[in-house]
Amino acid sequence: MHITEEQSQRHVLSLTVANEAGILARIAGMFTARGYNIDSLTVADITQDHSISRITIVTNGPPRMIDQIIAQLDRLVPVHRVVDLTEVGPYVERELALVKVAGTGDHRIEALRLAEVFRAKVVDTTIESFIFEITGTTEKIDTFAGLMRQIGLVEIGRTGVVGLIRGKAAI
Template sequence: MHIQEEYSERHVLSLTVSNEAGILARIAGLFTARGYNIDSLTVADITPDHAISRITIVTSGPPKVIDQIIAQLDRLVPVHKVTDLTDNGPFVERELALVKVAGVGEDRIEALRLADVFRAKVVDTTIESFIFEITGTTDKIDNFIGLMRQIGLVEVGRTGVVGLIRGKEPN
């Protein structure tokens, strides 16, 4: 017998939660209990009194499992609202990355040219290196990093995805 790999798809989940100790561990635990990975996770408080945080989670899994995870997230006492952005019509998602590239001569010029195409900003430079700041979708950032790898990628830091539903209604 062999174990069949299940079809899995990417979902972006947006949660608002009470800003309290242990909430992040509870949420992460729901995923790890099922052996599913969180691809990216962002947390920051979003209200003036610091009482509410938005957590954005990117995960991959079979649709049924994602549904179950959403239901269980919603059941956690400190969770206010869970939205599956992927399933709720058009939404905007953005990620920020800092990309360090080293090189001299023609490589340097090519790096700047590509950065211009991707609308990446130079936020640090030395004679032999740049740090670019780039925002966009995960795909766009992946592409930029892929190109920079051919030029002289040193390392990358990424924030993970944040997202909001398009239009005037809140998530």
């Protein structure tokens, strides 16, 4: 299939920013003001002196729109660097989720079986429910949640995507 200029594609953007009050609000406001959607957003302090944070944003759009987003993010003063992990080459991305599933009898057994297949870890259990911890790609977590929905999914909490370039290169 040939990708045309206007087809929407998923992009994982990694930003390094000065750890300043309001930077997250400015970035989210930039997306909102221009009608761009954020599918996932994570923020974490990445330096020992707490001066720099990494923000990972997952968004969708045609290449032209993604280029605009990157250019506008680059113009924000506390933003040091914006890297589109999707474009730079091989990268690793992961998300963590806590998945609460209720069930007894066969549903309980099936939930444990599926958790084993997906390498989900039981982090809490009662006689009527489990909380599983699962780490992986967004697709893996979506699939696990979909299967658990059929058994007795109660709720799910997700961290959002984080990603790093493979190899010795740094963002």
